[in-house]
Amino acid sequence: MNVQLPTGRELFESKRPGSADIAWCPGCGNFGIRNILISALAELGLKPNQVAIISGIGQAAKMPHYINANGYHTLHGRAIPIATGVKASNPELTVIAEGGDGDMYAEGGNHLLHAIRRNPDITVLIHDNQVYGLTKGQASPTTMKGMKTPTQPWGVFEEPFNPVALAVALNASFVARTFMGYFRESVEIIKKAIQHKGLAIVDILHPCVSFNKVNTYTWYREHTYWMDDHDPYDREAAFKRALESDPLPLGIFYINERPTFEEMVPAYWKDRTPLWKREPKLELVKKFFEARKL
Amino acid sequence: MAEFREEVSIVLGGAAGQGVQTVEEILTYALKKSGYHVYANKEYMSRVRGGINTTEIRVSSRRVRAFVKRIDILVPFNRGTLSWVEDRLSEGTVVLGEKENIEEAFLGKINLVEVPLTKMAMEVGSQLYLNTIAAGLIVGLFHGDFSAVEEYVRKRFGSKDENVVKKNVEAAEKGYELGVKLCEEGAIRVEISRDEKVKDEVLLTGTEAVGTGALAGGMNFLSFYPMSPSTGVSTFAAQHAEEFGIVVEQVEDEIAAINMALGAWFAGARAMVSTSGGGFALMSEAISLAGMAENPVVIHLAQRPGPATGLPTRTLQGDLNLVLYAGHGDFPRIILAPGSLEEAFYLTAEAFNLADRYQVPVIILTDQYFVDTYYNLPAPDVGKVRFERHIVEAKPGYRRYELTEDGISPRAIPGYGEEVVIGNGNEHDEWGDITEDAELTIKMQEKRAIRKLETIKRNAPLPKLIGNENAEYLVVSWGSTFHVVEEALEKLGSGKVAHLHFSWVYPLNPEVRRFFEGRKVIVVENNVTGQFADLLWKELGVKANHRVLKYDGRPFSVEEVLEALKGVVE
Ligand SMILES: Cc1ncc(C[n+]2csc(CCOP(=O)(O)OP(=O)(O)O)c2C)c(N)n1
Numbered sequence: 122m123n124v125q126l127p128t129g130r131e132l133f134e135s136k137r138p139g140s141a142d143i144a145w146c147p148g149c150g151n152f153g154i155r156n157i158l159i160s161a162l163a164e165l166g167l168k169p170n171q172v173a174i175i176s177g178i179g180q181a182a183k184m185p186h187y188i189n190a191n192g193y194h195t196l197h198g199r200a201i202p203i204a205t206g207v208k209a210s211n212p213e214l215t216v217i218a219e220g221g222d223g224d225m226y227a228e229g230g231n232h233l234l235h236a237i238r239r240n241p242d243i244t245v246l247i248h249d250n251q252v253y254g255l256t257k258g259q260a261s262p263t264t265m266k267g268m269k270t271p272t273q274p275w276g277v278f279e280e281p282f283n284p285v286a287l288a289v290a291l292n293a294s295f296v297a298r299t300f301m302g303y304f305r306e307s308v309e310i311i312k313k314a315i316q317h318k319g320l321a322i323v324d325i326l327h328p329c330v331s332f333n334k335v336n337t338y339t340w341y342r343e344h345t346y347w348m349d350d351h352d353p354y355d356r357e358a359a360f361k362r363a364l365e366s367d368p369l370p371l372g373i374f375y376i377n378e379r380p381t382f383e384e385m386v387p388a389y390w391k392d393r394t395p396l397w398k399r400e401p402k403l404e405l406v407k408k409f410f411e412a413r414k415l
Numbered sequence: 416m417a418e419f420r421e422e423v424s425i426v427l428g429g430a431a432g433q434g435v436q437t438v439e440e441i442l443t444y445a446l447k448k449s450g451y452h453v454y455a456n457k458e459y460m461s462r463v464r465g466g467i468n469t470t471e472i473r474v475s476s477r478r479v480r481a482f483v484k485r486i487d488i489l490v491p492f493n494r495g496t497l498s499w500v501e502d503r504l505s506e507g508t509v510v511l512g513e514k515e516n517i518e519e520a521f522l523g524k525i526n527l528v529e530v531p532l533t534k535m536a537m538e539v540g541s542q543l544y545l546n547t548i549a550a551g552l553i554v555g556l557f558h559g560d561f562s563a564v565e566e567y568v569r570k571r572f573g574s575k576d577e578n579v580v581k582k583n584v585e586a587a588e589k590g591y592e593l594g595v596k597l598c599e600e601g602a603i604r605v606e607i608s609r610d611e612k613v614k615d616e617v618l619l620t621g622t623e624a625v626g627t628g629a630l631a632g633g634m635n636f637l638s639f640y641p642m643s644p645s646t647g648v649s650t651f652a653a654q655h656a657e658e659f660g661i662v663v664e665q666v667e668d669e670i671a672a673i674n675m676a677l678g679a680w681f682a683g684a685r686a687m688v689s690t691s692g693g694g695f696a697l698m699s700e701a702i703s704l705a706g707m708a709e710n711p712v713v714i715h716l717a718q719r720p721g722p723a724t725g726l727p728t729r730t731l732q733g734d735l736n737l738v739l740y741a742g743h744g745d746f747p748r749i750i751l752a753p754g755s756l757e758e759a760f761y762l763t764a765e766a767f768n769l770a771d772r773y774q775v776p777v778i779i780l781t782d783q784y785f786v787d788t789y790y791n792l793p794a795p796d797v798g799k800v801r802f803e804r805h806i807v808e809a810k811p812g813y814r815r816y817e818l819t820e821d822g823i824s825p826r827a828i829p830g831y832g833e834e835v836v837i838g839n840g841n842e843h844d845e846w847g848d849i850t851e852d853a854e855l856t857i858k859m860q861e862k863r864a865i866r867k868l869e870t871i872k873r874n875a876p877l878p879k880l881i882g883n884e885n886a887e888y889l890v891v892s893w894g895s896t897f898h899v900v901e902e903a904l905e906k907l908g909s910g911k912v913a914h915l916h917f918s919w920v921y922p923l924n925p926e927v928r929r930f931f932e933g934r935k936v937i938v939v940e941n942n943v944t945g946q947f948a949d950l951l952w953k954e955l956g957v958k959a960n961h962r963v964l965k966y967d968g969r970p971f972s973v974e975e976v977l978e979a980l981k982g983v984v985e
Pocket residue numbers: 178179180181182197220221222223224225248250252253254255256261
């Protein structure tokens with residue numbers, strides 16, 4: 122891609138031997154998302170050891186290996202609960218959960234719903250290529266009706282999942298959609314998502330050049346538009362926009378500032394120390410036993 | 416006249432929601448406070464109202480910690496109780512209650528001492544006082560300290576209003592007087608010597624023993640999805656969350672529960688999940704992740720009979736195979752099964768050090784019988800708990816999965832040190848990045864499944880041998896059957912039999928083999944196939960000559976174990 126990349130990025134460029142062999146197909150949208158993410162982290166002035174990228178399984182979920190930041194490549198669909206546990210144990214970390222549309226919307230669908238309710242202060246980046254990449258081209262929850270795949274040879278007949286409408290309907294804290302082909306705009310959205318206090322969901326459209334012959338770079342350019350006149354604090358307007366399907370609106374749909382999970386749990390009411398620095402409160406255990414002498 | 420000396424077993428029976436639990440609480444409190452050793456255990460149906468639930472309370476001049484089948488005094492609070500416990504009644508059983516609560520078929524056949532509880536309650540002012548009267552009555556039979564009853568009533572109802580306290584004390588007094596009178600009239604006689612030391616001991620449930628152990632071990636994160644009989648531990652944690660500074664979250668399912676806990680450990684917290692077999696089944700995918708990513712985690716599994724939803728409120732030791740083999744691929748794990756409340760406290764605390772040190776799942780196996788049991792014991796010595804922290808700083812060049820001799824790679828956590836930490840559930844290189852290299856795969860498989868396992872085995876504590884080392888027979892117990900085997904063996908009083916108890920269940924130290932050499936082995940366990948006996952064979956080549964098994968969803972009683980042992984030993 123032919124864009125001017127900002128400085129500060131070298132910090133996030135991994136020098137580990139295993140990072141050299143990138144498993145993405147040439148031309149895949151995942152490269153662009155990687156560039157966007159590194160730029161966003163660098164522009165926010167973060168340090169690699171302050172960031173933790175928790176991914177599920179899929180092509181998208183290989184991201185932690187191609188970046189220099191703390192990372193945990195986990196299980197299909199489980200990035201969100203794991204990221205929630207990381208953030209709740211050390212609120213000082215910037216925590217990002219990352220995965221594909223299959224990962225986050227199919228296998229991990231239930232976790233997404235409940236994370237919206239729970240509102241941990243994490244950023245969820247969904248690489249939405251409208252297909253399963255790693256398992257070679259089966260339909261995903263966001264595949265458009267009629268698309269033929271090796272496992273849906275008759276064409277997909279299920280209604281595609283609308284993550285943006287769902288998130289707004291559940292009163293999520295921050296909901297956005299972007300297309301990775303728009304570099305600068307995407308960096309800005311992801312920066313805002315990371316800075317947002319509370320759960321930030323960003324659906325990132327990206328082409329899968331190997332298995333999705335419908336939703337190509339050109340298709341995304343032609344079937345999306347930027348919302349210039351939208352007030353993200355207006356939930357009804359956000360919901361209306363979320364229901365538009367062609368062209369798909371891009372930008373921040375909805376912002377709903379509300380207390381985060383880490384702010385609500387009693388563990389941090391009096392003490393903001395990360396859990397790993399805490400020691401057992403043996404005196405209190407003793408006190409408990411005293412009380413049990415009755 | 417019915418006379419009970421030095422030991423009595425009282426069973427209270429009633430419908431769920433009838434307040435039997437109140438009676439039980441007042442009784443155990445007041446009797447312990449009076450200097451008697453107490454033990455209590457309940458048995459209940461999976462329903463919120465109705466049905467029949469019973470509680471057994473043993474009161475003794477010596478320490479008692481096991482379930483007996485025998486009922487000395489039965490207090491039925493509803494009709495149906497007698498039929499429910501029919502096989503536990505004997506000629507010596509005294510039924511203390513109202514005729515309305517006794518099925519016709521039993522009248523004339525039992526030793527009934529009628530006590531007009533309802534009438535007395537109405538005299539005090541309402542049916543509501545029946546429970547307090549019953550509690551007072553039983554304490555009266557012992558000539559226990561009435562002030563202890565009064566104290567309890569004040570504690571329990573004190574916040575309501577003074578009149579409620581007054582009325583309840585009055586009710587308890589009426590009951591107490593009747594109890595004393597029954598003794599004087601010679602209808603019943605209880606003579607149990609008191610032990611002053613008991614007064615300074617604590618009354619603890621299995622649930623609390625696990626809960627306090629976790630707190631002493633530094634647990635600061637607990638995620639769970641409710642499932643009987645494990646929920647008590649989560650409730651306990653939630654109730655202490657503020658005081659102890661614990662993140663406690665009821666999540667959407669067990670899958671989220673364990674994954675959240677894995678994330679918490681990844682970031683350096685000491686996390687636990689509490690669940691039952693069905694919930695653990697859902698967790699097995701994440702157990703496998705813990706194995707591959709070498710992510711520590713502590714799991715409390717309170718067993719109940721399966722498969723599937725089985726008997727939700729009953730007991731079994733049927734999930735050993737589940738925890739032994741859950742998760743795909745080869746990786747080590749540690750399985751602990753406390754036999755006493757003391758063990759539950761110390762082992763649960765230690766579980767966190769073990770998870771931290773070996774970076775494996777550590778599973779604490781209890782069961783419904785164990786978590787619902789309580790008795791008096793000297794307060795566990797908090798000073799004996801070691802707090803070991805195994806986290807290292809991520810210095811430049813840090814490799815999360817460094818290949819080491821003992822199979823244990825130093826574990827750093829995000830944010831501590833300059834370097835980054837990469838965890839991975841895919842096969843990985845030393846840094847944590849994905850690999851498909853054949854040679855590296857071999858090294859990593861061997862590191863986890865062989866070298867690390869060997870290290871754990873070498874350091875695994877040995878089982879506890881009670882009795883003669885050269886006894887002809889060796890009775891093996893694991894987990895919650897400890898006390899019942901212990902008491903049955905005391906009663907058997909044979910020098911030919913020793914007792915070997917396992918609270919560290921897996922992996923077994925190869926040295927354990929020597930305990931079995933030249934002995935006839937009897938394994939006692941609460942399941943249908945003898946899962947632990949099979950494990951002994953698989954791990955150590957030890958063959959069980961006899962398996963004493965029980966699998967009706969009820970715990971072993973001392974009598975049953977004694978009978979079974981007599982059959983084998985003689
Ligand atoms: C429990 C489980 N089921 C299935 C799989 C196989 N699997 C791996 S990735 C994947 C879907 C990937 O699609 P998506 O999440 O959209 O990511 P992409 O590869 O397109 O980036 C599936 C089904 C798995 N790894 N684990």
